[in-house]
Amino acid sequence: MFWILAAGLTAITAFAILSPLRKGRAGPAPAASYDLRVYRDQLAEVERDLERGVIGPEDAQRLRAEIGRKVLDADRRLGQAGPAGRAGRALVPALVLALMLAGAVVLYLREGVPGAPDMPLAERVAAADAAYRARPAQAEAEAQAPARPAPDLSQADPEYLAMIDQLRAAVARNPQDQQGLALLATNEMRLGNLTAARDAQQRLVDLRGDQADPVQLMQLATLMVEAAAGVVTPEAEAVLARTLTLDPDQPQARYLRGVMLIQNGRPDLAFPIWRLLLEEGPANAPWVPSIRAAIEELAWLAGEAGYRAPSDQSGPDALDLEAARDMTPADQARMAEDMVARLQDRLASQGGTPDEWARLISALSVLDRDDHARRILAEARNRFGATPEAIAPIEAAAERAGLTP
Template structure:
């Protein structure tokens, strides 16, 4: 059936392309013949006007001569077009079209799957279920994941690194310290040490057992997905299910659930999930940017051709902006620095605990650089790149802020 439809569509397309050329093959001769008929009618009209006395003999003679010149010109054009028609004016276009069609068939035979049978929707769902069941384990996915470069800590604050080393020693001496494990996981992630962050978070969740909350489980699942090269493995999915059982509205867990469905060929189920997250917002949430970047294509894959993503609302970003900094100019230098530092600390704390939009991360980086806290700004830049590295559009404002602040790549 496929080949019959393909051949019919190819024939229709070829005829549509060649039809104008085929008509044009004799296009000059019919035009000249039409002109000749018109000019003969005009000569007859001149004779009738002369008989009725509408025009005189001199005018009639002048009109006959003028029309006669047009008749000779039309006759010459008709004679010149005849060899072109006989020579097959459409031959070369036809040859080019045949060559293109042959090339298309050859390309399909090489790159396509000519013998592939039709795949009804039920079979596609069955294939998606098979892919879901055949996912690699966490260990297999981590082994297959591309190696991550070691984080560049050359610009980090030495005192901060010393403090992290002390935290590592403290947790090593007391591996059941849940507060220490939570701090270690957060700071290792900030430094880009994802393997260490994942180990600390896993230990924390294991210690808490059934008391682990949805956010802690979601953070562990996120680190597992990162370690697996972006693949949501069965082990990571199990952690996500625990998180969603405790809090079905947990947005980042729902986002990763959508990633799982997309990876396993179920855009029809992922689209309503991500659409709901996009509608709920807030716009500054870290999962909104990657959803916005993919939702239109996801809608098409899900069969919703008419979906249009809602326009993002006007930005209303917390943290020190130009107006806030301008208002601080009236304060004393000490009060101004304290006010700006307080706004920066609040923004940094909120981003560390709740996440935020790329623009908020960019604002924090710019503010820290302005306060000459370049080591901290570099650490935040490293963490932001880890969070938004898979979405170039989301990373763009962060990179602009880093460039404007003069931070090294």
């Protein structure tokens, strides 16, 4: 059946390409043929004018000679544009098309699987289940992850770095200090030391045992996925399951569960999760841009080809804008500081999109906190520097803020 469909599509395509060339051979005559008709009509007109006495014999003879030269020239041009020439020009595209089709067949026979039968749904589910069970463990995934560049701390505040060193030493002296481990995990993540951050968060969760809350579990799962270069390993999935047991509505855990299902060939299960997250919002949630960019393709893979993502309603709330207009300059400044602080805390604890990191850098620059903005820029470069598309909006924001030379 496949070969019949492929041959039919190939024939239709070839006909569509060659049809204009074929029509060109039997289509309108060249311009020289029209010229010949005009010249013949002109000769007949000369003869009629001579019979009516409008022109004399000498003028008639001169006009016949002039029109005759034009007839000879048109006849010569008509011969040059004959069918043989047109057929020769049509032969070249036909040969090129034949070579392309032959090359496509050879490429498929070499790289494709001509005899492979269609895979029934049950076999596809079985293949997805096999891929799910064959996932690498956390340690293996981290070992296979691309090497990350060392964090660039040249722009970091020396006092801040000294404080982190003191915190590391304090936690080493007292490894049971839960508050110290929480602070260490957060600050190691800010510096781009993912392995150290994940290790500190893992120790914190282990110490708390059944008392670990969804936020702590979610931060551990996020660090595990980032350290594994985006792979949701069995260990990370177990942490996500604990999170969702304690808080079934935890949005970031649901998002990462959708990522895991996509990675293991189950778009049919991932689509309902991501669809609900997108509909629930809020529009400025860090996972929404990723979902919005892929949801329609995911819907098609899940068998929902007619699905269209809801329109993006992101932006400031009208009531907030109205309230801001009535504030004093000092209150507006405090409001801006509060928004920047919330954004920074969320990026540190939950991560976010490159656009959100760019927004934070721009906001810090507007607030004349360039040193802080440079530290955030260094952290963003550590996170996204390996992906040109991701780092581009961050570098653009840094350039606008005057943070780059």
